[in-house]
Amino acid sequence: GANTVTGTVDVSALGTLSIANTTNPTFGSLNATSTVAFTGSAAQTVPVASYGNLSVSTTGGNATASGPISVGGNLAINSGSTLDIGANALTGNALTTSGTGTLKTQNASSTPLPNLRTWSFDVDYNGTGAQTIVVGVYNNLLLSSARTGSPVITLASGTISVGGAFTVTATGIGSFSLTNNVVDFTSASSQSIPAISFRNINNTGNGPRVLPNGTVQISNSFAPGGGNYTIGTSTVEFNSTSGTPTIPKLNVASGPNYYHLKINSSQTYTIQNAITVGGDFSQTGGTLLLNNANSGTTFNVAGNFDLSGGNFNLLNNNGAAASATVTVAGSTTTSGTSVINMEPVASGSGVAIFQTTDFTTTSTATKIVDFGGTTSNAAGNEFRISGNFSKSGTGTFYTTGTSAANGFVFNKSGTQTFSYTGAASDYTQYVVNSGSTLQLLTGLAIGTGTADPQSKFTVNGILDAGTNVISGGSAGTIFLLNSGATLKTAVATGVTGTITTAGTKTYNNGANYEFTGSSAITNTNFSNTTMNHLTISNTAGVTQGGAITVNGNLTIASGATLTTGANAIGLKGNWINNGGTLTATNTVTLNGSSVQSYTNTGTNSFNNLTLSNAAGLTLNNHLVVSSALTLTSGKVTMGANNVTTGTISGSSS
Secondary structure, X not given: OOOOOOOEEEEOOOOEEEEOOOOOOEEEEEOOOOEEEEOOOOOEEEOOEEEOEEEEOOOOOOEEEOOOEEEOOEEEEOOOOEEEOOOOOEEOOXXXXXXXXXXXXXXXXXXXXXXXXXXXXXXXXXXXXOEEEOOEEXXXXXXXXXXXXXXXXXXXXXXXXXXXXXXXXXEOOOEEEOOOEEEEEOOOOOEEOOOOEEEEEEOOOOOOEEOOOOXXXXXEEEEOOOOOEEOOOOEEEEOOXXXXXXXXXXXXXXXXXXXXXEEOOOOEEEEOOXXXXXXXXXXXXXXXXXXXXXXXXXXXXXXOEEEOOOEEEOOOOOOOOOXXXXXXXXXXXXXXXXXXXXXXXXXXXXXXXXXXXXXXXXOOOOOOEEOOOOOOOXXXXXXXXXXXXXXXOOOOOEOOOOOOOOEEEEOOOEEEEEEEOOOOEOOOEEEEOOOEEEEEOOOEEEOOOOOOOOOEEEEOOEEEEEOOOEEEOOOOOEEEEOOOOEEEEOOOOHHHHHEOOOOEEEEXXXXXXXXXXXXXXXXXXXXXXXXXXXXXXXXXXXXXXXXXXXXXXXXXXXXXXXXXXXXXXXXXOOEEEOOOEEXXXXXXXXXXXXXXXXXXXXXXXXXXXXXXXXXXXXXXXXXXXXXXXXXEEOOEEOOOOOEEEEEEEEOOO
8 A cells, every 4th residue: 555665575376565655665576476556646666576467557657667677467557557667678478468558668679578469558669769669469559759869760570560549759760670560550440650661551450541641651562451541641652672562542432542652662563453643643763564454544643743763654464455544634744764654565455645734854764755665556655745845855755666656645725835955856756636736945856767656747736836947857757737737937938947857748738827926937938839728927027939829818917018929829718917018919819619808907909819709709998909900700899998900800890
């Protein structure tokens, strides 16, 4: 009780000595089945001894060990009580536990507590330096206190099972030693995973799990179990130094499977299932494989995609028909020697799709993006960009195999920019989608490689070249300006000066052209003199280089000037001068099949004008023809407008 006992006390078999005083007797013989119980209402000292059973019910302060303690039977730390063994070791090969109090240890040895024990009470490793967390079954496990000297915390080899909370509040930790360790979360109820380094994480309890708003590092495997995860703003970092681990799909009630996901490893990782990352994805090394063997794999990133090292591979299963799709809502950046392999192996009819907004690369790899491996069929593989494109440095794009992919596909609904410096582009395809405008900030030099697949540039939307040039190439290089597409250029030598590549250049009759800029264009130089719409918006003047046929509208923008010389214009659409200037010594023939209109709010004087359209011409403004107006067919509907001409002839009026 609370009385003071002096002298030496022996406790016999099944006997109990209760000590409520702060002064302890000298212990003599403590039988293996005896019990010493500390029951004081103030702090107590637990003497050095080999106890049979030890019970701590101290209140009003801790029970503190004065030295090493051994317990051969049961260690009971009751609710509200704490046994603090300090820097001393607790031993007991057959030790059992009971109670729901707290055990604290600051011991820095490799076995501060007995291994493979089940701890019913909280265990708090609260030293100030290095410590080892022994294997065993814990209820609540704590790692606390400020550490000095950036010490190593060791998770001992074997399994640390946690059925309650694993709480880490310690600061100043340098690193974790994790050799062959497993931390197993065993509760069917919710548990939180702390922001520390792990080798292996298991969830045999299959309960819901909460990831921290910090970084969880995993150097080997992650077996997430069947419970749902709350991901918060966590980062899960896989940093293995051996093996070929799998990145699991975390079950969630809704939303993404990870917030931030990071690969910081030289090993090969595999993603087996469709995964969504709610924040950013980053990879610093190693290889990440998307497994498209069955129904295909989708990898969605709501934030940014940063590849600073290693390989990111999309199609990876020989003969698989399923596709692999990566969608990045933010920007994609590659650097270092990193490589994106679209189809490194032959994968049957599967296609690889990588969709991003901005794409920026400074990678020095010879295959920054490789659209197809040696034996693969790269047809259909696309790297889609809905933002801006920027490539700098010594790296190159490539297709290792001989089949052509769709390549880089620019698919923004609006304007996106293109900047390319460094090594010439070989064995790569570029496509500007309908509805997209690709504005060149630099030229593009095509390489001179002659092997398949040949480089190809296809325009289905708008290519705004400015004063930049697409050049180089070989006999197999292809440039296509398709029907409905538009080429805008401010190059002084016009169309042929803008696209100077070797090989085949095809300008569809249904293509459109616009001459832009503020420096004179001395020759339009059309490769194909038949077109759809023609727009003149260059404010320093555009000189027509030859006779042309315009099947759509011809528009002169405000402040722009078109000088035709003697070169004829056949126009099937409308003539629209929105405040520009026409200087003409040629003949313009209006020869459409539906009613054409003439609009002029600028300076517009035709030399010769011929109407050869049975559907007629409607004037929206006054018409001036300095030489001859010829009415071959069709009527001129003047409205309130005047016609001024040198001569007029023909049967129409």
